[in-house]
Amino acid sequence: HRASHDSLTGLPNSAELRARLSARLCRRPHAGRPSAVDSLDAAYEHGFDFGHASLEHADGFDHHVHTIAPEGREGDVDDGTKGLAVLFCDLDGFKSINDRFGHHTGDAVLIEVARRLTSGVRDGDTVARLGGDEFVVLADGLGRADAQDLAVRLRNAIIPPIRVDGRAVRVGASFGIGWAHCGMSADEVLHSADQRMYVEKRSRAKQQRRAG
Template identity: 90%
Template structure:
């Protein structure tokens, strides 16, 4: 079955970039991550920053395998180094996929995707999460 996939993204290693290099660098990283995410989605899909280092992607008409493939592509787009003021920094990303079902509130859909993101984040060792 296909439906509205909600991909909740939390950046791995973002806090260390802000702490080590300052908010100017952190802001530049967020802008570049948003640009990279936007280049990986279809026309009509939505990429939005929720706050801090959290993003959400809304992609309608996807099945489970398509949504999982999209999460892999999005993560792959984020991983390459980001150049800011002559310095290369890296962040990783953890994704959780939720599904909007009839009768669910926006909060319920986001909470479901967020919970799945934390499960995915915990399942990967720290060595597999890139950081500044």
């Protein structure tokens, strides 16, 4: 447990996050949605002996549920496709809390943010601490609108004041949503979500400057 979980928050750590994400990914690109019959036919075509080996090792045949992601962009009509959403969360204003009040207060904030994130997801979803003030949520079976709604709910859960030693402090959060596709590695999926998070962070910073 110590090897796979963050010692401060108790959440899965970076290595465990990558292991869980990798286990859900298919290693080869796939153009469509395979049926169970198609998958079995493909196994037989590869000479698979069902009595002596696992599907994962049948001459390179990957027996994974192929990872389909919703198509289109934010604002488009949701096509109803459900996929594996990867929400990359970076806290806003955390460094100033650490600098002003010390690491004890910063650690308490991270523990509370971890609790709020965990409370805001479904059983079976993964909330992990990637490191520092970065968290990642893996949520399977979501459409594009579902993932956007989840990001809003989690952001709203983080915003309320956090009390530490009689002092109330606040942090915000920026979320980027990436989608797992067949043929992608865990690092590629995380990088995609990370990049989307930075796009959102820059966009919100510009909006705040204009409003100010």
